[in-house]
Every structure is written in structure tokens, then in C-alpha cells.
Amino acid sequence: MSKNNLEDVMIDTQDEDEEFEALLKKFIEEGCEEVKPDDEDEDEDEDEDLDYHLEDDENDDNDEDDEQISTIGELEVNPNNCVKVEILQPIKHPERELEKLVGCQDIKKRIDELITMNRYNIRMHAMNPKVKVHALSLHSIFLGRPGTGKTTVCKIMGSLLHKAQMLSKGHVVVAGRGTFVGTNWGDEERAVRQVVEMAKGGVLMIDEAYLLNSDNKNDPGKMVIPLLMEILANEKQRDLAIVLCGYKQPMLRLLELNPGLESRFPNRFEFRDFSVDELLDITQRRISEYNYTFTPSAWSQYKLMITEAYTARDPQTWGNARFIANQLERIYLCHAQRCIKGDIFNRTEFFTITPADLQPIEVPKAKPRIGF
Helix, strand or coil: CCHHHHHHHHHHHHHHHHHHHHHHHHHHHHCCCCCCCCCCCCCCCHHHCCCCCCCCCCCCCCCCCCCCCEEEEEEEEECCEEEEEEEECCCCCHHHHHHHCCCCHHHHHHHHHHHHHHHHHHHHHHHCCCCCCCCCCCCEEEEECCCCCHHHHHHHHHHHHHHCCCCCCCCEEEECHHHHCCCCCCHHHHHHHHHHHHHCCCEEEECCHHHHCCCCCCCHHHHHHHHHHHHHCCCCCCCCEEEEEECHHHHHHHHHHCCCHHHHCCEEEEECCCCHHHHHHHHHHHHHCCCCEECHHHHHHHHHHHHHHHHCCCCCCCCCHHHHHHHHHHHHHHHHHHHHHCCCCCHHHHCEECHHHCCCCCCCCCCCCCCC
């Protein structure tokens, strides 16, 4: 590039910054009007229908992010008690969202194997309709600590299986112990059957499933797993994937205490803790969503802080990606304070994280054990 061309680029960049600063000041001084969409009334009741449809739109490349819309369903556990349940609608590009995830290579490979096997079955049946196709169960166990991607993968899974013609709808119903355990005798059976009906055609995700099997012999939660197994024994319940999520050891104990459960859930996915490099990769991906960048000195300091926190972590309470999200929220707050109080209007400075924005990290350390 010639000297004159370089000077022209520098002038253009300077003009853009000055224009941005002027527009930003005008925005702050005048405010902005709330714009309501013309078709607001038409879309008002759009989320009320549970009959989900996912249209293949492979040519729609304008969707940078696949935002998963959440709706709320309601279970009537008994005449006096209704429980709200989160229902996640399918997304258009689940493969792209899965590929965005840091790590999880074994999980991605295993999901791809399931989908490939289903495609093989479809082709097999097309070649000879009389031939018996291979049995393929979608029920799965997700093992791992918090922040390792269990919930995120599960939310994507429904859409993936739907696009592969393995599920008819692809939505995800999110449940937990509180969804099933009611106040009256028999509430559990009613809740289980309603939740399964709500999840038909999609995924039923039961988070912290091991809480359904406490040491208390009279715990009503103990009825839920046998009820689920009874339902799964019905061959008509093929259009459903149930995923049990939770910490590895409690989940393995749950499998041991319930004979037959392991055979009903043949797909086992283990979500391992992220490495330091993966945590830094997660950081870069998250800040890019807001168009932030670190200065070289801030990034060096941040890397050192994360490495030290990782080394000092308690493996039982370590938050993985959640830990990174919490640290970034603290950085954003400090950065916002600095920009507003310092009257920063320069675009480059406005989106740059400096060492002044970094906050000390407090990591809970493992408590010393007493005895042997």
C-alpha cells in the first residue's frame, strides 16, 4: 500500500470515529422512541400452540444467531396445584449451534453417529421394506458438573433429531424434581403422564435427575423413575427422547439402584471440565457477541487470572463456563462505569477492555476433610 493510500485509510477511519461520536452524543442527548412492529397483534398468541413445526430453511443465511424461544407450559398436578414447565421451541440451524460449542468433541461425534445410523435405517427400509431395521433408542444420560454444556447440548438436541426425522416436533420440555413431586398422594403419576404427553415429539430433559432417588424410603420422588420406565416400555412411545442430566457419581448411583434403567438409557454422554485454553476460547466467543476486544496487556493479565483460578479450583464446585460468564459480567459492569463516568465517546475505546476493567477473582477452595 502506498503512503498516499495509507493516509487516505487513516483519514477515513478518523472520519468514521468522529461520525460515530457525534451520533452517540446525539442519541444520548435526544433519546430514542420505542418502535412497535406493525404485526404485533397478529403474533400475540403465536407461542400458545404446542404443535411445533420446524421448516427447513437452508437458504436463510441471514440468521446470525439461532435464538431459542422459551414458552411456559402448565401441569395440573392436582386441583389445587399447578406447576409451570419451560418449553423450548426448535431452532433452525442446530448443527451450526452445536459446532459453535467449545470442546464436547466426543459428544458431537456420538450425536452424529446416532443421526447417521438413523439415515442408514431410512435407506435400508427404502431398499427393502421387508427387512428389519436396527433398533435405535434416543434416551440418554448426560453426566457432568455445572457449566460443562449439558443443558445447552440438550436444548440443541431436540432440533437436531427433528431435522434428522427422528422426532416429529423437536421441542424440549425442561423438568426437575419439583415438576413431579406434588403435595398429595398420586400427584407424581399424574405429573409424569402429563409431562410425557407434553414432550411427545420432542425431548424431555430432567435436570439433576438423581434428586428423584434420595435415601428416604418414603420419598415420593422414588415413584417417578419406575413410572417413566413403565411408560418407556410402551412401544408407542417411540416419538420421544428422555435425557437424564446430573453430576456423574450421583447419576451412576441412580442407575445402580434402578435395575433396568441403564438398558432403557443406552446413550451415555460425559461432559468433562473445560481446560484453561477452552475457557479462554469461551471468553473470546462471549466478548465477540458484544464486539469487545481486550488490549494485549489486559488479555495477558486475564489469562494469568484464569489460569491461577483454575489451578486453585475445587473440582466439586468449579463452575466451568458459568464461572467465565460470571467473571465477564463483573468486567462489563466495571467497563461500563469507566466509560460513562469518563465520558468516553470514542468508538475504539468504548469497545476495548483494559486492565482497569479487570476484577480480582475469588475462587472457593476445597474445604479440608476431617478424619480418614
